[in-house]
Amino acid sequence: MSGDAALLRVRDLTVSFPAAGRDVPVVRGLDLELRxxxxxxxxxxxxxxxxxxxxxxxxxxPPRASVTGSIVFDGAELVGxxxxxxxxxxxxxVAMVFQDPLSCLNPYYTVGTQIAEAYRSHRSGVSRRQAREVAVEAMERVHIRHAARRVDEYPHQFSGGMRQRVMIAMALCTDPxxxxxxxxxxxxxxxxxxxxxxxxxxxxxxxxxxxxxxxxxxxxxxxxxxxxxxxxxxxxxxxxxxxxxxxxxxxxxxxxxxxxxxxxxxxxxxxxxxxxxxxxxxxxxxx
CATH class of the missing domain: 3.40.50.300 (P-loop containing nucleotide triphosphate hydrolases)
Known part of the structure; x- marks a missing residue:
């Protein structure tokens, strides 16, 4: 794979945690590239x-982790x-979809509110109304039917698969x-x-x-x-x-x-x- 085409380039990545008075590596010398x-x-x-x-x-x-090596995203070094x-x-x-959407979604807020706030946190000057429209569009992109109505529902009103779609919609709303x-x-x-x-x-x-x-x-x-x-x-x-x-x-x-x-x-x-x-x-x- 061409290095020039790499969006993400990881070189000699080592991640360690302190244990029993020494640093214990959990990742050792990892290399990867992703176009x-x-x-x-x-x-x-x-x-x-x-x-x-x-x-x-x-x-x-976490702060106690020790990281050495290089993580370059689109030319920017992230280590350090x-x-x-x-x-x-x-x-x-860079957006992440986690394993358990139920633990990642706040049960006290509608899914639309959570997607909209995720979007607003990365887009200054966006109104709540505009962010809500983005949330509906993101839910439609992941094929949640009746998104304009379901945007006002809470996480417990969605099945496990639909909650995962909500998490993907949240990741997509900023076009990562x-x-x-x-x-x-x-x-x-x-x-x-x-x-x-x-x-x-x-x-x-x-x-x-x-x-x-x-x-x-x-x-x-x-x-x-x-x-x-x-x-x-x-x-x-x-x-x-x-x-x-x-x-x-x-x-x-x-x-x-x-x-x-x-x-x-x-x-x-x-x-x-x-x-x-x-x-x-x-x-x-x-x-």
Missing amino acids: RGQTLGIVGESGSGKSMTSLAVMGLL AGERRLRSIRGDR ELIIADEPTTALDVTVQAQILDLLEEVRQESGAALMLITHDLAVVSRVAEEILVMRSGVVVERGTAREVFSDPRHEYTRALLDAVPRIDDRIEDLRALPRAGRTTSGSVVR
């Missing part, structure tokens, strides 16, 4: 470092940047250049998962935004990702196109992830558990 309009899937089990990577890009890591610069990018040019979706289909049934993934792909194609999809489920990224990074114990252990990773996985952990995906003709006793994580050598990337 405009590209979909990148980051896959790994809980604790692999994939979500910490996304939080580092967003500048949302001040909060003012990060806020000018976060939510405006990069959308980070962190486990966006967890806790949704299979049919709704497919709808949300199709929606994210539709949004990417229509807007031209880059999409970083973070998940523990290889089946999820197989639907939309052009390139896949597989992470374990804070290290990228495999990378390649979706075709390469699925047809010819090189790392034993990737093969274990694929073997652990249930198939319709599997018997329960045939399903395989992932092997226990051991010590992974930093930089042991196959591709």
